[in-house]
Amino acid sequence: MNKDLNKTEIQVNREGELAIITLNGPETRNALDAQARIALLANVHSVMRESRVRAVILTGAAGHFCAGSDVSQATHNTIQRGRRHLTEFGDIARELLGGCKPVVSAVEGIAYEAGLSLAVACDLVVTARDARFCPVLARTDLVPDTAALWTLVRKVGSARARQLLALAREFDGQEALELGVASHLTEPGNTLEMAKDIALRMATKSPMAVAMTKAALTFRCATFGDSLQAEVDYQPLLGCSVEPHPKVQASSTWRDSQSLGAQA
């Protein structure tokens, strides 16, 4: 297939234990049309299922993260097409949030609309100081999509989420960090490097425990009672799944000899 310069392609690079998914469509600032959406969903699914991948990074090419959905086709929208489009975006967010590997987004430049939603659906968000976030949908008479109603409220709190969504105000990386939209802040051009560092650290954790923690936080925490049941269901599976983690063995000799700092 020839590359259409106006279309965003989804690229996946594997670097050791990391899979780096790049939204690549400089002409539209990596906006996602139907084809790109389906490709992104397929790629997120597939890296989540690769056993040698231990952490995933989501980023954009050419100095931007993602300008949202590609609205050049929006005039032909029907209700049915709209439902499909939203379901696909929702499925991507679901997989990023509840899928089995930790995901870090590296945000440079524009993260508008679905771009913002995709960024905050990741476990951690590394932003450039001058990145520009905006839940722009309110300006186009639409409600927020790609699970932003769920993720934003839970990341920044209900009051601030209401304000951001209602005003569709743009905010920069610094403010994203203060609001809780982003978890890490760095200088422009450095987000991917920082995201890799963080992802590599998370890649050392027990894959099963990571998978279950993400699933529990996403699907099993609707109430306090739910979350306790999730512990009771998951913990015994982890306890008898694999050989004891090295730390477990180390700690049996720890008690009489080492200082408390060792446990931390």
Next chain:
Amino acid sequence: MSNQNNASVIVRNQDATAIVALNNAKCGNLFSEQMQFELTCILQQLMHEDAVRVIVLTGIGDDFCAGDDLAHVAQLIDPILLRDKAQARARLARVIWTGSKPVIAAVEGCAIGTGMALTALSDIAIGARNAVFSCTHLDTGLVPDAGLLWTLPQKIGAGKARQLMLTGEHIYGEEACRLGLLNTVCEPGKALECALDEAQRLARLPPVTLMLLKGALVNAMNSVDAAVRHEVDLNPLARTTHDHKEAVMAFMEKRKPQFRGE
């Protein structure tokens, strides 16, 4: 605090406050199964003792709780036993989170793993500036437990909770307070003293209403309908108490109310 008692958890009463302390100072109050059992029993009992209005949870020695005692964990492979173990932990979380009396954590030093979970489970948490918190659960191949999957996102937001759970990074008193895990940060060595001051303030509130409120907060945040339903169900009950009438009278007579928990 120091003592000669060798029980895993010890209790002492001070006015209307019960101070419950994890008691294995030489191991940083490493959380053993025995400690979990004793703590659960003691808290269950205190939740029903009329003389006790507030519970302060702390650790003997320099640390609050340095994590789980993993010494015997590797030997356990029977899934039924492991499930019982997980149930016991969930019971402890339920006793604190859904119990009828406010629990205040007084945190010095390490609050690692279960130490962090106990901090997050408490209604109010007070910690020293140099107290250190970390979710080390993934490093032992386990998911965060003792209610942490619920309490941490509720207290500090979903984004930060994921970050701390997935990275295991350390945070200190000031940062924990800024995030909302701690309500108050104090100088090292002062956590228990600050917690006891706070306990005195809570002890002056009407106990029945406090109990209804704590119960309501378990599920009221699930939806706006749940929140309103709790108000509608509980306030008429609270209005029938002696303490409500006493509060109204005291307000009219410009004096301090005397609540007796009826």
